[in-house]
Amino acid sequence: MYARYIAFLTTLVAAAFAIYPYFDTQDFIYNVPKVYRISITLDKLLEYYEKKPSKDPEWYIALGIARGQLEYTINEMDKSVPPKLKENLQNITRKMDRIRNNTDVSAFVYRNKDYEYVSKTIFENMDVLSSLMEPLTLGTMGTQKPYQFTFEQYVQEARTKMPSRKAADACTMQLLISAMETQTTQADGACELTPECQAQLMKGSGLAFQQTSRLRAAILARLFDCMEGVDTSAHIYKLCIQIYKETKSLEAWNHPPGTRTLFMQQILYCASQGYGEFIKPRWMNKILAWQEPKGCYADDRQPFLKLTGFVGPASTPPPKDREEEYRVKKVATSEGGSCNSLTSAMALGSLVMYVRALLETDQAFQYDVLI
Numbered sequence: 001m002y003a004r005y006i007a008f009l010t011t012l013v014a015a016a017f018a019i020y021p022y023f024d025t026q027d028f029i030y031n032v033p034k035v036y037r038i039s040i041t042l043d044k045l046l047e048y049y050e051k052k053p054s055k056d057p058e059w060y061i062a063l064g065i066a067r068g069q070l071e072y073t074i075n076e077m078d079k080s081v082p083p084k085l086k087e088n089l090q091n092i093t094r095k096m097d098r099i100r101n102n103t104d105v106s107a108f109v110y111r112n113k114d115y116e117y118v119s120k121t122i123f124e125n126m127d128v129l130s131s132l133m134e135p136l137t138l139g140t141m142g143t144q145k146p147y148q149f150t151f152e153q154y155v156q157e158a159r160t161k162m163p164s165r166k167a168a169d170a171c172t173m174q175l176l177i178s179a180m181e182t183q184t185t186q187a188d189g190a191c192e193l194t195p196e197c198q199a200q201l202m203k204g205s206g207l208a209f210q211q212t213s214r215l216r217a218a219i220l221a222r223l224f225d226c227m228e229g230v231d232t233s234a235h236i237y238k239l240c241i242q243i244y245k246e247t248k249s250l251e252a253w254n255h256p257p258g259t260r261t262l263f264m265q266q267i268l269y270c271a272s273q274g275y276g277e278f279i280k281p282r283w284m285n286k287i288l289a290w291q292e293p294k295g296c297y298a299d300d301r302q303p304f305l306k307l308t309g310f311v312g313p314a315s316t317p318p319p320k321d322r323e324e325e326y327r328v329k330k331v332a333t334s335e336g337g338s339c340n341s342l343t344s345a346m347a348l349g350s351l352v353m354y355v356r357a358l359l360e361t362d363q364a365f366q367y368d369v370l371i
């Protein structure tokens, strides 16, 4: 992985200097004030969840992965980064560790059994997941324009897409069960997806959370080598191009209620796959501005989830499920009024990606230039 990283950088530096001959590698230092601002936001966000521990597994998944990204950033940091900033970031990693150490995993609330398996397996593999670093590059996403249609039309269109959250949970579970079996048994079976799940990942198109859930499954499928003969990297690339168009559309529609979580999730997932187009100072400013005064992030996305068909229409679930649904909802919102743990998780993850991108020399200066 590291060798690949070096190789990438070398080609990129050559390309960068060809385009921007006036920059030298010290220019990234102009990003330092931005990172300061992010670190203040992160500090406040983590402080909030240190005081009010979340029971949402997604928060801890995001925390674990952010911890890995941040540690990598600190270790690789250029010597010209001010020591105080480095100390700030180190303090943030310590805060993350404290939160993790004080986590009562047994108190977590899961939306269903499939998702419980998925979350637990992700926790068990956190060391691997949090050390995956895709090199960040610019110039591969092309100039995607926002959609021509309106937000209402987008919501209608999303309803026709696959998978629903339930179907996505089921397939991600299937994928991880197969992946874990190949890791723990001596038998030489490969990780496999059922044809239905393979189709869910590969075929057709998606929008909104339908699309980010496919992307997450594709990332896991690539990590555990679950689709023999399929170029998962190319597929991830294709998904992120489509997502990029959507991210720009959400912005063009002026971030309708309930879409902030999605916006930050798109940035987090695709930037972590190395697509530098998702790093934009103006997007960073939005995310910073969305923080609630008490430190968390809020976004009432339930209506949006329902309108886009990602979670089913309000059919009457059996009483046991209804109880579960209530508890999940309560967990997501109980942490101080309007705070939402998934929204907070996506803010944490995307902001840490920004810290890494802004401090990575050689290309960090470009983010202001490429809109």
Ligand SMILES: *[C@@H]1O[C@H](CO)[C@@H](O)[C@H](O)[C@H]1NC(C)=O
Pocket: 084, 085, 087, 088, 091
């Ligand atoms: C980091 O944390 C230590 C211990 O809490 C504190 O003394 C120090 O001032 C912090 N550093 C920064 C830059 O905030």
Ligand SMILES: *[C@@H]1O[C@H](CO)[C@@H](O)[C@H](O)[C@H]1NC(C)=O
Pocket: 094, 097, 098, 101
């Ligand atoms: C968290 O726990 C680990 C292992 O138990 C320990 O090494 C570490 O010092 C703890 N960190 C904090 C910040 O409490």
